[in-house]
Amino acid sequence: MKKTKYILCWGLAFSEERDMKRLGNYAKDGWFLEKLTPFGYRLKRGKPQQIEYSLDYQNNPDQEYFLFFKETGWFHVCSIGEEIHIFQAPSGTKPIYSDQSTKIEKYAREQRQIAKVAFPALLLTLFCFFLKGSGLPSLVPKILGQISSVLIIPSFIALVFSGLPCLAYTFKIRKLKKDSI
Template sequence: MFGTKYIMSKGLSFAEYEEMQMLSEYASRGWKLEKFAFMGYKLKKAEPEKLQYALDYRINPDEEYFSYFNEAGWTNVCSIGNIIHIFSAPEGTKKFILIMILK
């Protein structure tokens, strides 16, 4: 239990950038995002790490979607409802825009 922390979300619809910055700050203090929790996030104790977080919305993504992020240096940390996806990468990893044409 001592290796777990729950923090409240301000709401991704209202504070997406702030939320990702907040998660980065927690990671630098040794609390990394594990998954979405009710009205917030569940963090786990870890070694402090300089991470940046990014959020993407994609309904029912396939493996190709996640492979684009992986190839660019981003790791899928968690997803909720198979729609909202949070990725992390070491600080300094370039952000990119993923544009996929819907078939």
Template structure:
């Protein structure tokens, strides 16, 4: 029998609650989250558990940070980049985020961080595409225009990784403020 299973992630920025529920469902089947693995999760086979998972974002998390969650009944499961942390607790434990202001603060922090990462790639994508347009108007040589088009495409592809999460956090914030 397999003792390890890898499952893909739909994207924490987009489907945070759904991802945590999916991990809880697997835990009930005896597949317990061990760590992040590439674009998903590594689960190990154990006895089934009735637990919930919760996600938090904290840069440079220290012992005090983890002790705070431990005192609230949440055990640290895994982290990625000492910034994204998943905790588990028995089903029915008080959620990590229970009020709107702290939830808004959580998503504001992440939106700001993703925005800082996305902005240079957004600007470079626009600049490279404009330079490519200028080459079609023969303001710059065509060979340089093709080079700018290639750089613009590369920049756009890279922009997707911080840009889409940024938009997702923006949408979550809009929904929270609308409620």
């Protein structure tokens, strides 16, 4: 029998709640989150349990951060870098974020962080498109046109992988604010 299994992540910015619920359902069948992989989750085989998973964003957390969660019943499972952390707790444990204002803070903090990449990527992509499609060869030196040809693909990729999550967090924040009214 297999001892590990890989499942896809639909993008934490887009389907955090769905993915955490899905991981909880896998735990009922005896598959537990072991670590995050570039495009998903690696699960390990164990004894079926009723547990919940929750995600938090905290840049460069200290021991006090993890101790706080442990004292409230949430145990650290794994992290992506020094910013995204997944916790687990027995079903029925009080959620990490139980009110709208703390959820809004969580997503706003992550939105600000990812916007540091998304906004420059947007500007660079637009600038490269402008240089490529300007049709003004006499005004644009040839070297700038060549540089924009090289930069347009990586800048567009950076824009997609940062801009779409940034938009997802924006919509989550708006929905939470609307629901709290």
